[in-house]
Amino acid sequence: MLLKVNHLEKIYNKNKENALMALRDISFSANQGEFVAIMGESGSGKSTLLNILSMLDDPTGGEVFLEDKNILSLKDAEKADFRRRKLGYVFQNFNLLDQLTVKDNILLPLVLQGMKAQDLKAPLEGVVERLGLEKLLTKYPYQISGGQGQRTAIARALISNPKLILADEPTGALDSKTSEELLHYFSIINNQGQTILMVTHSAKAASVANRVLFIKDGKIFHQVYRGQESRQEFMSRINQAMTLTLGGGHLD
Template identity: 60%
Template sequence: MTILEVNGLKKIYSTRFGGNKVEALKNVNFSVEQGEYVAIMGESGSGKTTLLNILAALDKPTEGNVILDGNNLSKLKESQISAFRRDNLGFVFQDFNLLDTFTLEDNIYLPLVLAGIPYKKMHDRLVPIAERLGISALLKKYPYEVSGGQKQRAAAARALITNPKLILADEPTGALDSKASDELLSLFSEINRTGQTIVMVTHSVKAASTAGRVLFIRDGEVFHQIYRGNDTDEQLYQKISDTLTLLATGGDRR
């Protein structure tokens, strides 16, 4: 079942005084099936961050539509967007976005608190997630008391606790060392195997090689995509590297 549809997406930004226009996205089209794990790659300035912001309902397209589970994001009223984002999307950011004055537990609870969920229901949701992510013993600690990898696991728990239709990850391994990165990517794969749909924007070939499909953005358009099929992570890594070389050298779309 298709959970996310992106149709004819275009985004044009005007400069401060309106003299010049920058076309960040030209004509982006793709869909994501429920339970897929999709990585989006591209050079800086390719439009992938703009695309992620539109998928996250943080920005609206100039033209085109993003439809998540039957809901057209561009048709949502301003008064509906925050609640829709909270109820349908989970976010994992490069810089964790944890509040230092809150314990990990309270950081994870935050979207449920905003939704008015009773404490017992929040606690009942958190227990199995914390166990799966290996952070049960850390919940009373503050972000400054734990490692980067542990912070990112807490951020993943916060994303999962709302039972989102879609998890959006923005360079989730960008601030982690190699060991913590490997652990997080293994965690993402495990989460995906439970049926969770994930869309991840990344510069990391290693991170992308754990996904089931990789989309490449160039000059505001989907340039190419690779499906994992029966490939191992190592085989997919090589295919991704070859495609990035093609992107960098201005090769033709395949």
């Protein structure tokens, strides 16, 4: 088991009149090589969950284990180092640095780790080839398309060989064709053994995952597994589950 989340709770403004419980008793796990999507309406707590898993926010209670290490017990400097070495991030708006070329954006995590220049070539060539970015390395973010920008972001997330990729609405800023291309690349890297946890509002995006968790009012309401279903069949079940989640119904 790669990731284990135990009884996670998050209360904003705790002990105040305007206290807000964003997460309540969230528990789940993910195995190495799994692709898990997290769905729920706005305000359900899915982004809060992702922020805690990425150690950008602290929970009010609970534990998160990655490779049997309780990451929430780490000190701030240790968290920063752990994030750089073990986690990869893909954001809705890419978060590329405009003043850096595609190549330098991709290499940034390794540079921040202090890797020597002569050691950067091999990992760069590996992710660039996987994502078809060979002809874009000298371009700047403002010179490439949204799909190319998101592929650059994936390459940056993969460059440090992370144990877990956290993706926050990665198709949210893309048109349908470019979204499909991005999901295709996610499927490829997942099939190669990369573990992915993706927050999305899109059933189409979630349908490339192995499993979908549905969050409602800060709790895991339901989950569905793809199994041997086609992507279209799985998407139909996701839509049904999402409808019942939003409506407060019960699922068998």
